[in-house]
Amino acid sequence: LKVIRTLEEMLSQPPHQGGFVPTMGAFHEGHLSLMRQAKAECSHVTVSLYVNPLQFGPNEDLARYPRQEELDFRMAADAGVDVMFAPRSDEWALASKTSVSVRGLTDVWEGAFRPGHFDGVATIVAKLFNLVRPRMAYFGLKDFQQCAVIRQMVADLDFPLQLRFCDTIRETDGLALSSRNRYLSPDDRAVAAKLFAELLRLAEAFRNLPVTEWSSELEKSIATLSELGFMVDYLAAVDKETLQIQQDSSKPTQIIVAARLGSTRLIDNLAV
Ligand code: AMP
DSSP states (O other): OEEEOSHHHHHTSOOOOOEEEEEOSOOOHHHHHHHHHHHHHOSSEEEEEOOOGGGSOTTSSTTTSOOOHHHHHHHHHHTTOOEEEOOSOSHHHHTOOOOOOOTTTSSSTHHHHSTTHHHHHHHHHHHHHHHHOOSEEEEETTSHHHHHHHHHHHHHTTOSOEEEEEOOOBOTTSOBOOGGGGGSOHHHHHHHTHHHHHHHHHHHHHHTSOGGGHHHHHHHHHHHHHHHTOEEEEEEEEETTTOSBOOOTTSOEEEEEEEEETTEEEEEEEEO
């Protein structure tokens, strides 16, 4: 595994046309599954490890975001990664006067609760695409709205690469793996899996109900989750492409949720 620390060195790499997995580190099986899929499809794989300050709001967890670089490097090497781009300086992100903003998809749901978040994501991912110049880039469906934003950005800015969106890796009780799960207290961890259980219940219910009755099911789930101690930011059934509230049950639908448990914010989603 070759570790690259500077933009200059990254830019001086020969063009590999390989696979690319952008990450913020603190690796778990979700990250590793993206790396393994990249390695299965591309002979050369680059992973970026950068806790992107542009995508954190002023009151979010940038300072306490988990960092475990040496362990991450070992895990990536075991997954077959060739190059790890882990820039030391924040200057390249913070000095950017250019911001990439994907209209329409970024001011709803996660974007409404985390203003500026997706601009920060899109800007850094665009910069990384230009530095790494991959042929394929891999993202996790765990961050469903992020996938929609990146797909639109790649189409609009004509990035010459193919996107792969990979399934969410879960704990045995259904909780989606996340670097932030380690913040959960043991009591909250025991409750956390109920979030996915509620998504499963809704997906099943929606298959047997007209779309006009979906909102009352969503209300029921919000009540259930609130009783369990969740603070639900949003829970919605949206059109897979537009992310607007689904009005037509014959179209592909995704149930998306964000909820806080203690000081930890969990997001998840499930196809109907
Ligand atoms: P992050 O380090 O949280 O920015 O995540 C890096 C990449 O890993 C993103 O494309 C995420 O969507 C993806 N990812 C995070 N958690 C999971 C998971 N549980 N399953 C699959 N992919 C994931």
